[in-house]
Amino acid sequence: MPKTQTPVLATLGRILDMGIELHHLRGFLILAEECHFTRAADRLGLSQPSLSRNIRRLEEQLGVRLLARTTRHVELAPAGQRLYEQLADLLPRLEKALQPDRSGEVLRLGFTWGFPAxxxxxxxxxxxQATGVRVDPVRRDERLAGLDHGDADVAIVRGRVDTRTxxxxxxxEEPRIMAVAADHPLTVRRSVAWSDLPELxxxxxxVSGTTQLTEWPAERRPVASAICSxxxxxxxxVAAGRGAxxxxxxIASSHMxxxxxxxPLTGAPPTTVQLVVPRQGAHPLSGRFVIAAQRAVAEHVRRRPARHAN
Structure with a gap:
């Protein structure tokens, strides 16, 4: 183990090497305090059979009998008494050591444009609120919003994503709309069909756009009148009239x-909104953010079922 490791964490390492888990020790400690399986199980939020299995597992790993069971109550065997006296001091210190100080820790949330507030x-x-770690939005005008360059820990990306990393x-999903200059002839239309766009x-x-020319068949593909990054x-x-x-x-509400x-476009395939997380070297809490985002999207859709989340 590293020389800088504290005695408490060194003890934890030895415990884990023995195949003993902290919930086994916590269960024994509570049982020793209560001397009653039912009361101890209630305190731990476990069923009595689950607690019994955990204690049996602990005894098997240690190779000693910890309890002197009777028909009425539970008493500690000599080995159990010695273990209890040591755990009463050690276990709280172990649990405190496993509560990291996350002050100053940041999760960088990459996006390209149109942050879905x-x-x-x-x-x-x-x-x-759940982790104590601050989330900083980071804008990068790149396909993966800085994720592939290490500028973001999690990225919000719209449109097709092709990456193995x-x-x-x-x-x-979001519906698509068309944008044109205010003096464009199509502004008098209430909607435009997706199938009509190859004519425009x-x-x-x-770089970060959600609509590329490859979405149409090669024989019927729009002309790119301007290329942007x-x-x-x-x-x-678009505002200058270079094209639609x-x-x-x-975007209609967030970027006036x-x-x-x-x-509005009719018949247009929707745009997928997704989170992208590195496969290697991901932030330890990136999975927690994914879960929070999934819940937030579900709640937004539940409250506004007639509209797409954005």
Missing amino acids: TWAHAAMSEFE ARVIPLT PLVINT NFDEWLEA GVVPSS HPTVVFI
């Missing part, structure tokens, strides 16, 4: 522009 802020709040966890010049965000360039190109653009519907009009 409705559910993401709820997920951040739940995660921070990360886990992709779908959360929800499109502004494409090739981030969302802000894309928005200004396609984005998730949440005085000279851009958003038009």
